Amino acid sequence: MSEDLLNRRYRLVGKGAPLFYEKPLHVVRGEGVLLFDADGNEYLDAYNNVPVVGHCNPRVVEALTRQAGLLNVHTRYLHENLLDYTERLTATFSAPLDMAILTCTGSEANDVALRMVRELTGKRGIICSNSTYHGNTTAVDELSTMFRGGKSESPNVRAIPFPETYRPLNGLTGEALADAYVNEVQAAIRAFEESGTGFAGMLVCPIFANEGLPDVPAGVMPRIARIVREAGGMLIFDEVQAGFGRTGYMWGHQMIGVEPDIVTMGKPMGNGHPIAGLVSSADIINAFRSRVMYFNTFGGNPVSCAVGLAVLDVIQEERLLDNVRNVGAYVAQGLRELKQRHEAIGDIRARGLFFGVEMVSDRARKTPSAEMANMVLNRMRENGVLISRAGPFDNVLKMRPPLPFTKAHADRLLSTLDQCLEAVAHV
Amino acid sequence: MSEDLLNRRYRLVGKGAPLFYEKPLHVVRGEGVLLFDADGNEYLDAYNNVPVVGHCNPRVVEALTRQAGLLNVHTRYLHENLLDYTERLTATFSAPLDMAILTCTGSEANDVALRMVRELTGKRGIICSNSTYHGNTTAVDELSTMFRGGKSESPNVRAIPFPETYRPLNGLTGEALADAYVNEVQAAIRAFEESGTGFAGMLVCPIFANEGLPDVPAGVMPRIARIVREAGGMLIFDEVQAGFGRTGYMWGHQMIGVEPDIVTMGKPMGNGHPIAGLVSSADIINAFRSRVMYFNTFGGNPVSCAVGLAVLDVIQEERLLDNVRNVGAYVAQGLRELKQRHEAIGDIRARGLFFGVEMVSDRARKTPSAEMANMVLNRMRENGVLISRAGPFDNVLKMRPPLPFTKAHADRLLSTLDQCLEAVAHV
Structure with a gap:
């Protein structure tokens, strides 16, 4: 069989x-x-x-069924579900992250995040880790260093060694180890600037899930976040794995205490139903939308949002x-x-x-x-x-x-x- | 309110x-x-x-509900629905188009089609029309000539005037008009080869829906298909609008009598549920998959496939x-x-x-x-x-x-x- x-x-x-x-x-x-x-x-x-x-959660299936029998259309009409869901979702973030773009997959979310930081900075260079995967579109796949021996083939992407204490860079420890990882980011930014590519931002998972969930040397991530911003770049956290309560915090970045400019999310968002998206500030999203016509046919439809709401309900009430x-x-x-x-x-x-x-x-x-x-x-x-x-x-x-x-x-x-x-x- | x-x-x-x-x-x-x-x-x-x-078609909603209550997982496990749906779907195409990759959106389908033709030809150049839109990912957006005055900003994309008889190119008619449109494709291929970009393929809607559904001069599309292949390129038809019976044929390319190498599809596929994908030959898809790890978390899941099957059932039985x-x-x-x-x-x-x-x-x-x-x-x-x-x-x-x-x-x-x-x- x-x-x-x-x-x-x-x-x-x-x-x-x-x-x-x-x-x-x-x-x-x-x-x-x-x-x-x-x-x-x-x-x-x-x-x-x-x-x-949980598989086939009855409350989620019920919300899906009810809305699918009532209405399922794109977001060029007005509908409460898009607004109710976006309101509930953004309320789980701290204040500056107050607006959303909904997509269908985490790959789409990361792709639009890359479009966003490149459009708004006017630069191309993205830093990622050397053992990662963030999705399957042409642009996001340039970051799939886990399939390419830790490197990217694109001049627009540079991989840094992911921070860890188990197999520490150059055998270093303590402050010297933290400094070494921070210096790798500095060097990548410098290389982008010198090549003329320019530095647009950094995209990483806040808990480095694909990298094997390493213990990160203390202080590294806040320092990296500061450096990225001082260089005019934007910090994107891919919360496709870390988000929606996985770490015991609603978002992985809340566990590590570092606030990004853009959060992307996907997999657990609809308990299996294809819903994904990004959350950022109104300033960033409005600036992007004023320059780029972004529309996603299925993104944010009433059925997806009903499902998303049910998932948030269950996470909170249970x-x-x-x-x-x-x-x-x-x-x-x-x-x-x-x-x-x-x-x-x-x-x-x-x-x-x-x-x-x-x-x-x-x-x-x-x-x-x-x-x-x-x-x-x-x-x-x-x-x-x-x-x-x-x-x-x-x-x-x-x-x-x-x-x-x-x-x-x-x-x-x-x-x-x-x-x-x-x-x-x-x- | x-x-x-x-x-x-x-x-x-x-x-x-x-x-x-x-x-x-x-x-x-x-x-x-x-x-x-x-x-x-x-x-x-x-x-x-x-x-x-039809909105909220009861048979589709019932299939969605039943499968969502039973199981919804990714395709790295075995499940009949993926196979039953792919079999039914590919049966609506002529013989060489016998294998599928399922995604969640038409944008994802076009993005993977572009990855496919570029990977398999080893070239980058894509021809599209000068008044089109095929989706929202970074790579697919390079083809969004409708937002950019009929041109692409990418060196990897060249736009040709879409073929029409209402406002004919250079005021030509008859054979001369057909020749003129075919020559535009020839010229774009030549320009790609001369620039070193190389010619990978052509991506168009078989009925030029975004272009306003023009009447196409007789013989142009079969001639263009021949030229694309003679130049070593692949022909991708975006059937996101033309497909699933819209034209009175199951697929738009069946109406115009031109067989592509790859068909992409989306919007109507799940009657609103986010399912999309591409159909091509086993040779092409196997060659792509042997070089590229492509996985789509929600693509082809049992719920999406149950919905897709119900849509095909209704189209056929009604x-x-x-x-x-x-x-x-x-x-x-x-x-x-x-x-x-x-x-x-x-x-x-x-x-x-x-x-x-x-x-x-x-x-x-x-x-x-x-x-x-x-x-x-x-x-x-x-x-x-x-x-x-x-x-x-x-x-x-x-x-x-x-x-x-x-x-x-x-x-x-x-x-x-x-x-x-x-x-x-x-x-």
Whole structure:
């Protein structure tokens, strides 16, 4: 059955369309933090951040159904839902970030953010990290350094080493390490200015999710933000992964205490429904719109906004941020305990309900082991728990469940991980 | 009430977010080809192509609801809906176009099509028309010649005059006119080759919808297709407006009898739900995917595909293509009659249920009158019929209703247009 599906898939969408797991999973139903396959097997979903309030959340489905039966049109007519949603959304930011542009995908949100900073600064140069991905459009793909050995092929993009303490730049520590990362940004800005490209801004994930959720040296991000602005650039935070409560804060930048000029968002925004967008200041968005005719046919339609509102309702009324902090701390503690017993764990990172587990073949040398990570995640899948991996060496187990994740779910995740690490150690 | 809404809108999404009509319409409900405003007034929707099978079509809403309550995940797991939909969709094309990439918006579809032809040809140069718009991403926006006086600012894009018989290039006619348009494409290809940019392909709407639906000199499009391929380029047809039965054929290129290498699609695909994509050959898509990691989080999810399937079901089972041909011919005949009585109509274009009415201040000189077009469409709105305008001079009344448009609806459209033209003639 799955074999037939796989062959049909190869024929209709191609072998190159990405699939998870050595034995791909044929899913048929989702509920809360659980997925079910065609044979009725249950899986604990510890990967998917899109269904942020749980797979098929009934309140979200009800809002979707009600509005889809009433009206679904573009935003060149007046409708309350666009305004109610934008008002609720912008209220979760501090004062200067008070206006929105709604799109359908995070790629579109990042693309329009790039258009915005380039249009308003009159410069082209964008700084990103050396192990990242922000989306699939031509312009955003120029930042996909994770597929290109840490570099961009575009003269308009420069990658800096992402800040971390685990494999610190040049083996430095403390203030010297912080200085080194800040200097990389300075150097990139200077190179843009000298090449004539000019410096438009910086686009990064505030928690460096694709980079493997590194611990960032203290003070680096506020210093980088200051430097970007002093050079006339704008700071864009891609909150597609960090946003909507993932870290225990509504937004990742609120956790790290750095205010950007533009926030982009996507994946969890509609719990699976295609809604995304950016939030910035009225000054910035009005200046952009006065120069550029930007319209998005499906962006901000009444159905998408009804869904977005329902997601915000559930996050707030079910106190999911509190749950993220409580259960997140519980999982983090469990992972630290696992690290004591499993040599293959080199490091543990935790931000709310987002975890990275560094798999290494030599803990002292911090030798990354993509192979071990791959074995663990496939074994987890066989044992009914879904996770993935990330990071520049593809060796960081990535765990990022829907937010209604309980301590019971956490126990299941931790015990299955424990078993799989044990089994893999003896392969 | 609408005043409050407007002020909230300016505060939350900005004055630059586009709105229709001098007195914006506050819509609250849609049903079939009708929209209703907050005061309970009914409007005949003769503009929106997105709700192709009618606003809030119950079969589409039911499919959406059922699947949204069951499962909504990305395509890195196996699921039948992606395959069932892709199979049904590609079956509407002739044999070489047998594989798909699903996205969320037409902009994304055109962006990945541009990535594809540039990646596979190793060249950058794209030919488009001089009065077009294909979407809002950085790369696709380089083709937005309608906002830039008929030109592109990018060295990677060259605009050719769109082919038409109403205001023919250099006043030519017959074979000489056809030759002239073909020569423009030849010249653009040569210029790309000489500049070192190289020629990657051509991206146009097969019915030149944004250009005002011009009558194209016979033989021009097949000749252009041949030239593009002989030069090693690929032909992309943007069927975002022409596709899904609009012309009385399933695809606009089937009406004009020219087979492209890539077809992009969007707007009507999900009747308002954000689904879009491209269809091409397995050879082209597999070659692209072997070089580029393309993934779209929401693209091809089970909910979008269930919606897409329902749209295809309704188009087929309700025989909407037949309706398009029948009612389309009826409206076209009515418009020709109006032209006999209204001097302000310079020309009538009709393709299925898609109509362009050229408003002119001097019929002999074909002097475009954007002012008259604007007056007519705002008066139509006041009289309960929604249309818009298009074309390089913004003077072509654009009528493009949902496909379940009956002769009774057509009578209402025509009689209201008659009255509004009469009233405007005496202003």
